[in-house]
Amino acid sequence: MGFDDLNDAISEQDANEEESADDSSGSDETQAKRMTETTSDTPKSTETTDDWKRQPAFPYDDASQEAIYPRSSTWDEFEDVLDFEVKRELRDAGIRDIPKREYHDALLKLATEEPERLAKLVLEARQS
Structure with a gap:
Protein backbone atom coordinates (compact mmCIF):
# COMPACT_ATOMS: atom_id res chain seq x y z
CA MET A 1 0.00 0.00 0.00
CA GLY A 2 1.06 3.64 0.29
CA PHE A 3 2.44 3.33 3.83
CA ASP A 4 5.25 0.80 3.32
CA ASP A 5 7.92 3.34 4.22
CA LEU A 6 6.16 4.14 7.51
CA ASN A 7 7.41 0.93 9.14
CA ASP A 8 10.97 1.79 8.07
CA ALA A 9 10.67 5.26 9.55
CA ILE A 10 9.34 3.88 12.86
CA SER A 11 12.15 1.33 13.05
CA GLU A 12 14.72 4.05 12.37
CA GLN A 13 13.21 6.29 15.03
CA ASP A 14 13.26 3.45 17.59
CA ALA A 15 16.93 2.78 16.79
CA ASN A 16 17.78 6.48 17.25
CA GLU A 17 15.96 6.59 20.59
CA GLU A 18 17.88 3.53 21.81
CA GLU A 19 21.20 5.13 20.80
CA SER A 20 20.21 8.31 22.58
CA ALA A 21 19.29 6.36 25.71
CA ASP A 22 22.65 4.55 25.61
CA ASP A 23 24.50 7.87 25.24
CA SER A 24 22.61 9.52 28.09
CA SER A 25 23.10 6.63 30.48
CA GLY A 26 26.33 6.78 32.38
CA SER A 27 27.72 7.86 35.64
CA ASP A 28 26.99 11.20 37.16
CA GLU A 29 30.69 11.88 36.91
CA THR A 30 30.65 11.41 33.13
CA GLN A 31 27.60 13.63 32.76
CA ALA A 32 29.16 16.31 34.96
CA LYS A 33 32.33 16.18 32.85
CA ARG A 34 30.30 16.61 29.65
CA MET A 35 28.47 19.55 31.19
CA THR A 36 31.73 21.18 32.28
CA GLU A 37 33.26 20.71 28.84
CA THR A 38 30.22 22.22 27.19
CA THR A 39 30.04 25.24 29.44
CA SER A 40 33.76 25.90 29.49
CA ASP A 41 33.88 25.98 25.69
CA THR A 42 31.23 28.67 25.58
CA PRO A 43 32.78 32.08 24.98
CA LYS A 44 32.02 34.65 27.64
CA SER A 45 30.43 37.84 26.43
CA THR A 46 32.21 41.07 27.01
CA GLU A 47 30.24 43.60 28.97
CA THR A 48 29.53 46.98 27.48
CA THR A 49 28.12 50.11 28.97
CA ASP A 50 24.71 49.33 27.38
Whole structure:
Protein backbone atom coordinates (compact mmCIF):
# COMPACT_ATOMS: atom_id res chain seq x y z
CA MET A 1 0.00 0.00 0.00
CA GLY A 2 1.06 3.64 0.29
CA PHE A 3 2.44 3.33 3.83
CA ASP A 4 5.25 0.80 3.32
CA ASP A 5 7.92 3.34 4.22
CA LEU A 6 6.16 4.14 7.51
CA ASN A 7 7.41 0.93 9.14
CA ASP A 8 10.97 1.79 8.07
CA ALA A 9 10.67 5.26 9.55
CA ILE A 10 9.34 3.88 12.86
CA SER A 11 12.15 1.33 13.05
CA GLU A 12 14.72 4.05 12.37
CA GLN A 13 13.21 6.29 15.03
CA ASP A 14 13.26 3.45 17.59
CA ALA A 15 16.93 2.78 16.79
CA ASN A 16 17.78 6.48 17.25
CA GLU A 17 15.96 6.59 20.59
CA GLU A 18 17.88 3.53 21.81
CA GLU A 19 21.20 5.13 20.80
CA SER A 20 20.21 8.31 22.58
CA ALA A 21 19.29 6.36 25.71
CA ASP A 22 22.65 4.55 25.61
CA ASP A 23 24.50 7.87 25.24
CA SER A 24 22.61 9.52 28.09
CA SER A 25 23.10 6.63 30.48
CA GLY A 26 26.33 6.78 32.38
CA SER A 27 27.72 7.86 35.64
CA ASP A 28 26.99 11.20 37.16
CA GLU A 29 30.69 11.88 36.91
CA THR A 30 30.65 11.41 33.13
CA GLN A 31 27.60 13.63 32.76
CA ALA A 32 29.16 16.31 34.96
CA LYS A 33 32.33 16.18 32.85
CA ARG A 34 30.30 16.61 29.65
CA MET A 35 28.47 19.55 31.19
CA THR A 36 31.73 21.18 32.28
CA GLU A 37 33.26 20.71 28.84
CA THR A 38 30.22 22.22 27.19
CA THR A 39 30.04 25.24 29.44
CA SER A 40 33.76 25.90 29.49
CA ASP A 41 33.88 25.98 25.69
CA THR A 42 31.23 28.67 25.58
CA PRO A 43 32.78 32.08 24.98
CA LYS A 44 32.02 34.65 27.64
CA SER A 45 30.43 37.84 26.43
CA THR A 46 32.21 41.07 27.01
CA GLU A 47 30.24 43.60 28.97
CA THR A 48 29.53 46.98 27.48
CA THR A 49 28.12 50.11 28.97
CA ASP A 50 24.71 49.33 27.38
CA ASP A 51 24.30 45.85 28.94
CA TRP A 52 22.06 47.26 31.68
CA LYS A 53 19.56 48.20 28.98
CA ARG A 54 19.22 44.56 27.92
CA GLN A 55 18.86 43.12 31.43
CA PRO A 56 15.60 43.16 33.39
CA ALA A 57 15.44 45.42 36.42
CA PHE A 58 15.12 42.37 38.64
CA PRO A 59 15.16 38.61 38.10
CA TYR A 60 11.96 36.66 37.62
CA ASP A 61 12.64 34.73 40.85
CA ASP A 62 12.13 37.96 42.79
CA ALA A 63 8.66 38.47 41.30
CA SER A 64 5.52 37.76 43.26
CA GLN A 65 2.60 36.60 41.14
CA GLU A 66 -0.57 38.22 42.36
CA ALA A 67 -3.83 38.69 40.48
CA ILE A 68 -5.31 42.12 39.94
CA TYR A 69 -8.89 42.74 38.86
CA PRO A 70 -9.30 46.13 37.20
CA ARG A 71 -12.32 47.17 35.17
CA SER A 72 -11.90 46.39 31.48
CA SER A 73 -12.01 50.07 30.58
CA THR A 74 -9.30 50.88 33.16
CA TRP A 75 -7.10 48.06 31.88
CA ASP A 76 -7.56 49.20 28.27
CA GLU A 77 -6.63 52.75 29.23
CA PHE A 78 -3.57 51.48 31.13
CA GLU A 79 -2.41 49.44 28.13
CA ASP A 80 -2.85 52.43 25.82
CA VAL A 81 -0.79 54.68 28.08
CA LEU A 82 1.80 51.94 28.44
CA ASP A 83 2.03 51.31 24.69
CA PHE A 84 1.87 54.88 23.40
CA GLU A 85 3.56 56.90 26.11
CA VAL A 86 5.62 54.84 28.55
CA LYS A 87 7.19 52.45 26.03
CA ARG A 88 7.99 55.32 23.66
CA GLU A 89 9.78 57.20 26.43
CA LEU A 90 11.74 54.08 27.38
CA ARG A 91 12.65 53.44 23.73
CA ASP A 92 13.91 57.01 23.50
CA ALA A 93 16.17 56.09 26.43
CA GLY A 94 17.37 53.05 24.46
CA ILE A 95 15.45 50.43 26.42
CA ARG A 96 13.32 47.80 24.64
CA ASP A 97 11.58 44.51 25.42
CA ILE A 98 10.76 45.27 29.03
CA PRO A 99 9.10 42.39 30.91
CA LYS A 100 5.58 43.11 32.16
CA ARG A 101 6.68 42.49 35.74
CA GLU A 102 8.83 45.64 35.53
CA TYR A 103 5.87 47.77 34.47
CA HIS A 104 3.70 46.26 37.17
CA ASP A 105 6.41 46.76 39.78
CA ALA A 106 6.76 50.42 38.80
CA LEU A 107 2.98 50.83 38.86
CA LEU A 108 2.77 49.52 42.41
CA LYS A 109 5.69 51.73 43.48
CA LEU A 110 3.85 54.72 42.05
CA ALA A 111 0.77 53.79 44.07
CA THR A 112 2.80 53.40 47.27
CA GLU A 113 4.46 56.78 46.72
CA GLU A 114 1.05 58.47 46.46
CA PRO A 115 -1.28 56.66 48.91
CA GLU A 116 -3.58 59.69 49.27
CA ARG A 117 -4.12 59.78 45.51
CA LEU A 118 -4.76 56.03 45.50
CA ALA A 119 -7.37 56.37 48.25
CA LYS A 120 -8.97 59.30 46.41
CA LEU A 121 -9.27 57.24 43.21
CA VAL A 122 -10.93 54.38 45.10
CA LEU A 123 -13.41 56.81 46.72
CA GLU A 124 -14.16 58.46 43.37
CA ALA A 125 -14.84 55.08 41.76
CA ARG A 126 -17.30 54.17 44.52
CA GLN A 127 -19.15 57.46 44.20
CA SER A 128 -19.66 57.18 40.45
